[in-house]
Each structure stands twice: as structure tokens, then as C-alpha cells.
Amino acid sequence: MNFLVTGGAGYIGGTVSRILLQQGAKVTIYDNLCHAKASALPAQAAFIQGDLLDRQLIEKTLREGKFDAILHFAALIEAGESMKKPELYFRNNTGGTLNLLEAMLATGQNKLVFSSTAACYGEPESTPILETAKLQPTNAYGESKLLSETMMRWMSEIHGLRYAALRYFNVAGAIEGYGEAHEPESHLIPLILDVALGRRQSIKIYGQDYPTADGTCVRDYIHVQDLAEAHILALKALEQPGHHIFNLGSGQGFTVRQVIESARRVTGHAIPVIEEPRRPGDPAVLVASSDKIKSELGWKPNFPELDQIIASAWEWHQKRYA
Incomplete structure (x- = not known):
């Protein structure tokens, strides 16, 4: 199997990349290294230094790579910063995801596992939170991810995109x-x-x-290895048409x-x-x-x-x- 991992130089994307490589998969990492170093990359992975805001480069990468699926982790993640500079989060997280989705459509790629967030729920009415809970983010970071999910839902309904969005809380370990x-x-x-x-x-x-x-x-805290294995399980769910939303936590x-x-x-x-x-x-x-x-x-x-x-x-x- 051949996978593209956006944000694969980061903590979660890097963990998923390593586990996929251990399982014998081929991995290409696409990352702009804005919050990571090239030394964090697994040696066995191919690497393209690029930004999802670069529409031409991401489409070129998809066209040449002929990937079985894409795992999308690339994003700014600081909720506090998003309340000071929301424009950064909508441009990078939402805009970058739109570029990726358009590039997938242009190149015939239709399988995506999306690293979402429980910040989509905002202040919950009850806990533990179910996937059917109201979506009412209290910060721009959560809103930027929810807007990304909304775009995926419409791309699924209209263009047949198969995706799984995993909403999780605090990751550690x-x-x-x-x-x-x-x-x-x-x-x-x-x-x-x-x-x-x-x-x-x-x-x-x-x-x-x-x-x-x-x-x-x-x-709620979840071990990064448990989280990574959930993303890999979600890949199997994409064998069937449609989309999936999953919460992850302890x-x-x-x-x-x-x-x-x-x-x-x-x-x-x-x-x-x-x-x-x-x-x-x-x-x-x-x-x-x-x-x-x-x-x-x-x-x-x-x-x-x-x-x-x-x-x-x-x-x-x-x-x-x-």
C-alpha cells in the first residue's frame, strides 16, 4: 500500500507514518516544516517539503504519487493562538484542506482519513460526548476543522469522496x-x-x-500509539463508499x-x-x-x-x- 501523509513531520502524523512503515507500507510525507524539523522524519519515508496552500505542488504530488489513500494531519493546532489570529487558522487549516480536496478531485483520489478535533463540539451539553452531539466550537481552531469536515461531507455527497474524520482530545505519550x-x-x-x-x-x-x-x-487523554492505530483502522473503513465520523478518547x-x-x-x-x-x-x-x-x-x-x-x-x- 502507498500512502501520502500530510503533516507527517509532526507528532501524530510522524507516529502514524512510522507504524505504517513498520507494517510494510510505502509512505510519502508532505510537510512545510513550520513547526517541526527535517530530523523528525522517518528515514524510510519519501519527503516533499511543501505547503498545502501551494495548490500546484499538492496536485503534482498526488498525480505522480498514485496513492491508495491520504492521511491528512497538516494543520495549525493551538486553540489559544486561534483566538488571537483566527485568520491564520482559516487560511491554513480550512484553505489548505480545500486545496487538498480540489487536488484529490482533479487527480481521481477519493480516500481520505482526516485528523479532526473534539474542539468541533465546543462546550458539550453532556459527557461523555457522542458523535451526534451538537457542533458548536468555542474557538477558531475548532471552527477551522469543522469547516473542513463540512467541505468533506459535500465532496462525499457530490463527488463520492470516501473519508473518515477522527475527532479526538488530548494526545500524549x-x-x-x-x-x-x-x-x-x-x-x-x-x-x-x-x-x-x-x-x-x-x-x-x-x-x-x-x-x-x-x-x-x-x-480526556489518549496515548499516541492508540490514536495512530485508530487512524490505520479507519483506512479499512474507506473500502466502502460513504463517510465516517469517530470520536477517540479514553x-x-x-x-x-x-x-x-x-x-x-x-x-x-x-x-x-x-x-x-x-x-x-x-x-x-x-x-x-x-x-x-x-x-x-x-x-x-x-x-x-x-x-x-x-x-x-x-x-x-x-x-x-x-
Whole structure:
């Protein structure tokens, strides 16, 4: 099998690329390296440095590659930044996806696995969140992904695009030899581990007055390997016409303070905290139900415990800075 992975120099796209290569697939990575380095690329993968906003290059890549399917991870991902510069997110995430869809249509490609987000739901009316919940993003990042999904739905109905959109929450952990290394880093667990490693003095908690057990936001965490394997399972779902929407998560939520406590247990470090006001666009609770993908595709997480997830990330980060 031959796959194109957009954003394959990133954390999740890079993990998926490595697992596909281990399974004997051929992988071409398409990435502009705006938040990653070429050194993050798997040696066995072909690489094209390009931006999805470059309509001619992505079409040329698809035409020459003759791929069995595309896995689309390329996107800006910082919800906080999206509330300051929404135009960047609509141009890059939504506009880039439109370019990809048009290039697929022009070259006869019709299978796509899309890395979406649970930010499409916004502030949920009930948890855990089902795929049928209302879609009402509270930040421009979530809106940019939801608009991408809307375009895919119409492309499916009108042009026969086969796609699966995977909506997930917080991803963490590492596989052997590869983990989370955003530049700059914005995700909670690697930031906490930076404190344990002495690379930061403290971790900030944004908001202490949410309607949760300890006043801090609740999030659902999933191991990156479990997430990657779900994307690969979704490829099989594309053998049939139509489209699929799947949530991915552990089904249980943890407050920011609970995540910090877990990291303290795993690392043995104190991890000082600084409390800051809420950030705009942050929902209080986001926890996903993964029942649909479990029942339809047989997906099952192998790393369901938060301490397991953080322990694998801790092992990776210690080696990374050794």
C-alpha cells in the first residue's frame, strides 16, 4: 500500500507514518516544516517539503504519487493562538484542506482519513460526548476543522469522496524512539515534563474557577500509539463508499491538577505551579465516548491509564535531552 501523509513531520502524523512503515507500507510525507524539523522524519519515508496552500505542488504530488489513500494531519493546532489570529487558522487549516480536496478531485483520489478535533463540539451539553452531539466550537481552531469536515461531507455527497474524520482530545505519550516535540511546545504534558527536567521553573494552570471537581479544566487523554492505530483502522473503513465520523478518547476525564499529580508520581519531581486567569475559548470539560469506533472498527486502547501515558512520554523526554 502507498500512502501520502500530510503533516507527517509532526507528532501524530510522524507516529502514524512510522507504524505504517513498520507494517510494510510505502509512505510519502508532505510537510512545510513550520513547526517541526527535517530530523523528525522517518528515514524510510519519501519527503516533499511543501505547503498545502501551494495548490500546484499538492496536485503534482498526488498525480505522480498514485496513492491508495491520504492521511491528512497538516494543520495549525493551538486553540489559544486561534483566538488571537483566527485568520491564520482559516487560511491554513480550512484553505489548505480545500486545496487538498480540489487536488484529490482533479487527480481521481477519493480516500481520505482526516485528523479532526473534539474542539468541533465546543462546550458539550453532556459527557461523555457522542458523535451526534451538537457542533458548536468555542474557538477558531475548532471552527477551522469543522469547516473542513463540512467541505468533506459535500465532496462525499457530490463527488463520492470516501473519508473518515477522527475527532479526538488530548494526545500524549510516545512510541519507541519518537515522541512529542512541538516547536514551540504548547501542550500540557510535555510542558509539565519540562519542569521535571529542569527546563522550566513551573507549570501554569489557566483558570481555577471552572465547574469541575477542583476548579480546573477536565480533559480526556489518549496515548499516541492508540490514536495512530485508530487512524490505520479507519483506512479499512474507506473500502466502502460513504463517510465516517469517530470520536477517540479514553472515556474518562482528568483535571489539570490531576494530570500534574500523575506527573509528580511518575517523575518523582515536585513540579511547582503558577495559577493564571482563564484563556478565552477553553471549554470546562471535554471527554469523548469511543463506543462507536470500538463497535464498528474493533478499536481498543492499549494504554488506558494516565500514568502509563505519562510514563512513556517521560521516558522519551529523558532520552531526548540526555
